[in-house]
Amino acid sequence: MRTSQFPLNTVKETPADAEIASHQLMIRAGLIRKLAAGLYTWLPLGLRVLRKVEHITRAEMTKAGALEVLMPALQPAELWQETGRWQHYGAELARLKDRHDRDFCLGPTHEEIITDLARNELKSYKQLPITFYQIQTKFRDEIRPRFGVMRCREFIMKDAYSFHSDQASLQETYERMYQAYTNIFTFLGLNFRAVIADSGAIGGAVSHEFHVLADSGEDAIAFSTGSDYAANVESAKALVVAQTLAEPCEAFAKVATPHQKTIAELTEFLAVPAQKVLKTLAIMRSIEDTHGDISEQFYNVFLRGDHDLNEIKLTKLLGSFRFATETEIAQHHGCVAGFLGPVLDASLPVIFDLDTRYLTDFVCGANEEGFHFRGCNWLSDPKTMAFYQQAIADHAFHDIRNVVAGDLSPDGLGEITLARGIEVGHIFQLGTKYSEAMKAGIINETGKHQIMLMGCYGIGISRVVAAAIEQNHDARGIVWPTHLAPFQVALCPMNLHKSHRLQATVEQIYEQLNAAGIETLLDDRKVRAGFMFSDMELIGIPHCIILSDKGLDANVFEYKARTTKENIEVPLAELMCFIQAKLAD
Numbered sequence: 279m280r281t282s283q284f285p286l287n288t289v290k291e292t293p294a295d296a297e298i299a300s301h302q303l304m305i306r307a308g309l310i311r312k313l314a315a316g317l318y319t320w321l322p323l324g325l326r327v328l329r330k331v332e333h334i335t336r337a338e339m340t341k342a343g344a345l346e347v348l349m350p351a352l353q354p355a356e357l358w359q360e361t362g363r364w365q366h367y368g369a370e371l372a373r374l375k376d377r378h379d380r381d382f383c384l385g386p387t388h389e390e391i392i393t394d395l396a397r398n399e400l401k402s403y404k405q406l407p408i409t410f411y412q413i414q415t416k417f418r419d420e421i422r423p424r425f426g427v428m429r430c431r432e433f434i435m436k437d438a439y440s441f442h443s444d445q446a447s448l449q450e451t452y453e454r455m456y457q458a459y460t461n462i463f464t465f466l467g468l469n470f471r472a473v474i475a476d477s478g479a480i481g482g483a484v485s486h487e488f489h490v491l492a493d494s495g496e497d498a499i500a501f502s503t504g505s506d507y508a509a510n511v512e513s514a515k516a517l518v519v520a521q522t523l524a525e526p527c528e529a530f531a532k533v534a535t536p537h538q539k540t541i542a543e544l545t546e547f548l549a550v551p552a553q554k555v556l557k558t559l560a561i562m563r564s565i566e567d568t569h570g571d572i573s574e575q576f577y578n579v580f581l582r583g584d585h586d587l588n589e590i591k592l593t594k595l596l597g598s599f600r601f602a603t604e605t606e607i608a609q610h611h612g613c614v615a616g617f618l619g620p621v622l623d624a625s626l627p628v629i630f631d632l633d634t635r636y637l638t639d640f641v642c643g644a645n646e647e648g649f650h651f652r653g654c655n656w657l658s659d660p661k662t663m664a665f666y667q668q669a670i671a672d673h674a675f676h677d678i679r680n681v682v683a684g685d686l687s688p689d690g691l692g693e694i695t696l697a698r699g700i701e702v703g704h705i706f707q708l709g710t711k712y713s714e715a716m717k718a719g720i721i722n723e724t725g726k727h728q729i730m731l732m733g734c735y736g737i738g739i740s741r742v743v744a745a746a747i748e749q750n751h752d753a754r755g756i757v758w759p760t761h762l763a764p765f766q767v768a769l770c771p772m773n774l775h776k777s778h779r780l781q782a783t784v785e786q787i788y789e790q791l792n793a794a795g796i797e798t799l800l801d802d803r804k805v806r807a808g809f810m811f812s813d814m815e816l817i818g819i820p821h822c823i824i825l826s827d828k829g830l831d832a833n834v835f836e837y838k839a840r841t842t843k844e845n846i847e848v849p850l851a852e853l854m855c856f857i858q859a860k861l862a863d
C-alpha cells in the first residue's frame with residue numbers, strides 16, 4: 279500500500295476521554311474512531327490488525343476441528359425465555375421490538391441460538407462430538423463502556439460451542455480449545471496466562487479465563503510463587519490454616535471514636551492494625567419462595583478489617599443480595615453504618631469470613647454512633663462466647679473474601695502474588711445448563727433419548743487488539759508484535775518527489791517486497807522526514823527502510839527497527855535478504 283492511496287489518519291491530540299494507553303494510541307494512530315459511547319468504527323489500518331486476529335483464530339479453530347457458522351445478531355425473545363435469561367440477563371441485554379410488536383434482542387452471546395440449531399440438526403450420538411464457531415458482532419449495553427474497544431457496546435467475538443454425549447468427550451474438546459487458545463495468544467506474541475475462573479451459578483463446572491497481563495487490566499489475578507496455580511481473584515480460594523485461639527491480652531473497653539467510620543480512620547485513630555478489626559457489613563438477601571415471590575432477609579456479614587468482601591463468593595453462598603440501606607441498618611443495629619458490630623441475637627442470620635474465627639484482642643463497632651469496642655475476644659464473656667459457638671455450630675464460617683498478596687496458595691505451595699489482567703478469552707464447561715432447558719438431545723448408543731453436554735469458548739477479537747497495544751507500546755507509539763502489525767515494513771524515501779532516480783529504485787524495491795509477500799507501506803507523501811518517521815513509529819510498523827539519494831550514491835539504505843533508536847546502514851544489494859532475515863527473527 280502507498281500512503282497516497284491508503285491515507286494514515288494519525289492525530290496529535292490525545293482524546294480527553296481516553297484514560298489508558300491503548301485507547302489513546304488507537305485513536306492517535308488512526309485505528310478506530312468513536313461514533314458514540316462504546317461504539318467505534320474500525321478504520322482501514324485498524325481493520326488490518328483486527329483481521330489478523332480473526333485469521334489466526336480461524337486457523338486454530340479449524341485445526342481444533344471446529345466448524346464455522348454465522349448466526350444472526352437479531353434474536354427472538356422466545357429462545358431467551360426458554361432458558362430464563364430473558365428475565366435474568368438484566369439491562370446489558372439490548373432489547374427491541376419488531377414492527378409486529380414481537381420481542382427481540384441483539385445477541386450478547388449465542389448459547390440459545392446455537393442450542394436451538396443443535397436440537398434441530400443433531401439427532402444421533404454418531405454426529406457427536408461437534409463444535410461450531412463464528413466470528414460475529416455482539417451487543418452488550420455495558421453500564422460503563424470504557425477504554426475504547428476494550429469494553430464497548432458492540433464488539434467482535436469469536437464464540438464456539440461444542441456438543442457431546444458424555445463428560446469425557448466434553449473434557450477432551452475443552453482441552454483442545456485450551457490448547458488452541460494457548461496457540462493463538464502465543465502466536466500473537468502476547469504475555470498471557472490461563473487462570474481458573476468463576477464458573478458461575480453451576481457448581482462444579484470448569485472454567486478458565488485467558489488474561490493478557492497489563493497494569494491497566496480490570497481484573498486482579500492471583501498467582502502462586504511456588505506452583506503454577508493461577509486464578510482470577512473473583513474465584514481464588516483463600517486458604518486458612520486451622521489454629522487455636524490465642525489467649526486474650528488486652529482488657530475489654532468501650533472507646534469514643536467520634537468521627538472514625540472507615541477502617542482507615544479507625545486504625546489510625548486507635549493505632550491498631552486493620553488485621554485486628556472486625557468489619558461488619560449489612561446486606562439484604564433475596565429469597566424466592568416456591569411461587570416465585572421474592573422476600574428479603576437482613577444479614578450481618580463479618581470480615582477482618584484488612585479483607586474485602588468477594589461478592590461472587592457470597593452470591594454462591596446466599597444467592598443474590600444487595601447492601602442494606604441506612605434505614606434497614608438502623609432497624610437492626612439501632613445505629614448508623616460505620617459503628618456496626620455483632621448483634622448478639624441468635625435470630626439475626628450471620629456469615630463470617632473464615633479468618634475472623636481466629637481474631638483476638640480485636641476492635642469492632644459498639645452499635646452506638648461514635649463508639650467502638652476494643653480488646654474484644656470471642657471467648658471473653660458468656661454472650662459473645664455463645665454467639666461465636668452458635669456460628670460454629672451453624673457452619674456460618676465461610677471463605678467470602680478476596681485473596682490478598684502474601685496469602686498461602688490454595689494448593690499449599692508458595693504464596694499468592696497479585697497482578698492485573700485483561701480478559702481476552704473464556705472457556706467454559708456448560709454441562710447441560712442450556713441443553714436441559716431447551717431440551718436439546720440425541721438418541722444415544724443404547725437407543726435412548728439423552729440431553730447433550732455443552733462447552734462454550736469465547737475470544738474478544740476486538741479486545742485482543744487493544745490488549746496487545748496495552749502490552750506493547752512506548753512513548754513514541756505502538757510497538758506491534760510481528761504477527762499483529764498492519765504492515766511489516768515501512769518504506770520511507772526522503773524527498774522522493776525531487777529525484778527520478780530515487781523514484782525508480784523505490785518502485786523496484788516496493789515491487790520486490792510485495793512479490794515476496796511482505797506487507798509494505800510505501801510512504802509517498804510529500805512530508806518532512808521527521809513527520810514521516812514519527813507517523814511510522816506511532817502506527818508501530820516493526821521494520822523501517824529509509825532510502826535517499828545520498829544513500830543511493832553510496833549504494834546503501836538505512837534500516838531501523840521500531841524497537842531501537844539507531845539506524846544502521848546496509849548495502850542496497852542485500853536489502854531483500856536482510857529484511858527477510860529480520861522478519862524470520
Ligand code: ATP
Nearest residue numbers: 418427428429430433701702703704736737738741
Ligand atoms: P468481562 O468480565 O470483561 O465483562 P465477560 O466475562 O462478560 O467479560 P464473556 O461473556 O466470557 O465475557 O465473553 C467472551 C469474551 O468477550 C471476553 O473474554 C472478552 O474478551 C470479550 N468481551 C466481553 N465483553 C466485552 C465488551 N464489552 N467489549 C469488548 N469485548 C468484550
Ligand code: MG
Nearest residue numbers: 370418420429
Ligand atoms: Mg461482561
